[in-house]
Amino acid sequence: MKQIKIVGNKTLKGEIKISGAKNSAVALIPAAILSDQVIIENVPNISDVNALDDILNYLGAEIYKEEDKLTINAKKVNNKPITEEFSNMLRASYYFMGALLARFKKAEMYFPGGCKIGARPIDIHLMGFEKLGAKIENEGNKYTITANKLIGTEIDLPFPSVGATINILMAATKAEGVTIIKNAAMEPEIGNLVDLLIDMGAKIEGKDTNTLTITGVKKLSGGKVKVIPDRIEAGTYILAGVMNGDNLVISNMEPNHLGSLLGILEQIGANITVGKNQVIASRSLNLKPIDIVTDVYPGFPTDLQQPITSLLIMANGISHIKETIYENRFQNVKYLDEMGADIEINGDTITINGPSKLIGKVVTTSDLRAGAALILAALSAEGETTIKEVKYVLRGYGNIVKKLTNVGAEICLEDV
Numbered sequence: 001m002k003q004i005k006i007v008g009n010k011t012l013k014g015e016i017k018i019s020g021a022k023n024s025a026v027a028l029i030p031a032a033i034l035s036d037q038v039i040i041e042n043v044p045n046i047s048d049v050n051a052l053d054d055i056l057n058y059l060g061a062e063i064y065k066e067e068d069k070l071t072i073n074a075k076k077v078n079n080k081p082i083t084e085e086f087s088n089m090l091r092a093s094y095y096f097m098g099a100l101l102a103r104f105k106k107a108e109m110y111f112p113g114g115c116k117i118g119a120r121p122i123d124i125h126l127m128g129f130e131k132l133g134a135k136i137e138n139e140g141n142k143y144t145i146t147a148n149k150l151i152g153t154e155i156d157l158p159f160p161s162v163g164a165t166i167n168i169l170m171a172a173t174k175a176e177g178v179t180i181i182k183n184a185a186m187e188p189e190i191g192n193l194v195d196l197l198i199d200m201g202a203k204i205e206g207k208d209t210n211t212l213t214i215t216g217v218k219k220l221s222g223g224k225v226k227v228i229p230d231r232i233e234a235g236t237y238i239l240a241g242v243m244n245g246d247n248l249v250i251s252n253m254e255p256n257h258l259g260s261l262l263g264i265l266e267q268i269g270a271n272i273t274v275g276k277n278q279v280i281a282s283r284s285l286n287l288k289p290i291d292i293v294t295d296v297y298p299g300f301p302t303d304l305q306q307p308i309t310s311l312l313i314m315a316n317g318i319s320h321i322k323e324t325i326y327e328n329r330f331q332n333v334k335y336l337d338e339m340g341a342d343i344e345i346n347g348d349t350i351t352i353n354g355p356s357k358l359i360g361k362v363v364t365t366s367d368l369r370a371g372a373a374l375i376l377a378a379l380s381a382e383g384e385t386t387i388k389e390v391k392y393v394l395r396g397y398g399n400i401v402k403k404l405t406n407v408g409a410e411i412c413l414e415d416v
């Protein structure tokens, strides 16, 4: 089991360069199946990417890795059922549904893995495939999706699901005729995939809007894309700077991808300076409390709900955070309270009574962003904190120990 140890209260000074976005890379890599050869640059060094590479290899793709550049040759890919073990490795395994369906008119796999932060059904994905003419057979958690033909149509999403938008988008690229996806998600990661698909020869209009119009084509070939900076990684390190920074520079990022985070930090009096592709953050005292409601993009990102909880523990007063996207995304709270925080969970809302002094403890994480929240708390706590089960964190934060060590944190990763 992997664990991280942190001795808190060290000032974070210097520069953290943000990596490519996990939630982009995990869509771009399966999309390679739609083409013969694609090049993906700025790929983050995270275990979710390794898992997807393993699945592509299993399907017969050839992958060449040069630092953060992946060249994926998918000419020899053949259609095989994606095993339960592979399907369970991560949430994004389900992108092979849309990609295999588009290329082979058939996809077989199991219910995807991913952080246990809610039921996370895939009904919207399946509804979209059916609307395109696919037949869905489901036995237990195994899915077999087949289509004689995929026919373009209008698909109105009941919720702007990121994953469903991406999956249906991929399936529609090679459908006959025009597909219109209404109430599509608008997270920047989707625009990054649209760029790759268009570079492969797909016909897509409406990038970064809630209506995507796809005119199916017979063949896709080539394709090159650079993964956009990870806005959630950037937000996490900005919060670290606001808690413990001395002009901590978070660079190689897109401030306008952060949704309402920067506005909220300014509202509570955080010491941040926003540049073109960087944010400088310093320890901020006398922070004001605030009420936050998570929302789809460009609202406050649910993926930063747990990390910002750790910051609001330091605010002078009572803050509330309402989680509207997932039904079980407060698993960091009990450990923060053990470290000295005063947080109550009331249904979909937490009440954070600050300020509190945090003391290092032995804690455990059960999901990626809960782990990030515990790391932020540990960086501020008195003494040493041990965070167990950090494999979840390594899924989404590339080189986190090195990045934090380079700016002065006392942090180490252990295998026990």
Ligand code: EPZ
Pocket (backbone or CB within 6 Å): 022, 023, 024, 026, 091, 092, 115, 118, 119, 120, 121, 122, 123, 124, 125, 126, 159, 160, 161, 162, 163, 164, 185, 187, 302, 303, 325, 326, 327, 368, 369, 396
């Ligand atoms: C993506 O998950 C991200 N994961 C999540 O990031 C992120 O929290 C989420 O989008 C929202 O921004 C990846 O991109 C790999 P959704 P996804 O479909 O696609 C419900 C992280 O920490 N829903 O927009 O699964 C679902 O249950 C991860 O990096 C249905 O009901 O998100 C959830 O409550 C966590 N039916 C809500 O919609 C469906 O068919 C949002 O899901 C699909 C989703």
